[in-house]
């Protein structure tokens with residue numbers, strides 16, 4: 001499902017990151033660990049096609065993503081990849097349901113109100129669909145980030161520090177929800193973190 005070979009990247013004139021090869025089957029989970037500044041977010045941006053690698057190959061669901069044009073890549077990311085970022089990427093002027101709808105890019109998905117409502121219900125957001133995202137608690141915003149990452153049923157979900165701002169109880173709950181949703185969507189899951197509370201939940205790990 002996700003396969004990389006010889007992946008390297010450098011920001012301008014800075015030193016080159018040399019990433020280990022990754023091979024992840026459908027529905028598998030992978031935890032990428034490492035200290036601050038080692039390049040975890042950079043790797044996630046490469047895997048999701050936000051940054052182009054200096055060299056190496058990234059294959060997702062049999063598509064080599066650097067062979068895609070900008071437009072094809074946007075379309076591929078919109079349909080096949082789910083992103084859960086460290087900083088929430090919500091549209092503050094829209095309500096919860098409209099934010100979810102925004103992530104359903106394609107006409108067929110857009111009509112899928114049922115899918116939106118079902119994921120909102122599983123993540124405890126049903127009573128908040130008409131609220132502006134600024135009115136949500138931190139835990140609710142974290143759950144909305146998961147809903148947005150998965151509402152379009154992507155093949156693979158990349159999550160960057162999904163538990164960084166959470167206490168122990170919410171951390172365990174969010175990880176369970178993330179796993180359950182990925183399972184229901186048949187999605188592979190790649191989590192990038194330096195939060196050691198996450199490690200016991202995901203035995204398949206690489207350390208940068």
Ligand SMILES: Nc1ncnc2c1ncn2[C@@H]1O[C@H](COP(=O)(O)OP(=O)(O)OP(=O)(O)O)[C@@H](O)[C@H]1O
Pocket residue numbers: 011014034035036037038039040041042043194
């Ligand atoms: N846009 C950029 N331009 C130049 N250097 C950058 C840029 N983004 C990140 N870096 C540098 O690249 C290195 C790796 O950053 P990255 O965010 O990938 O690390 P990380 O392992 O995710 O760190 P953290 O755990 O603190 O989030 C850091 O030294 C950072 O300063």
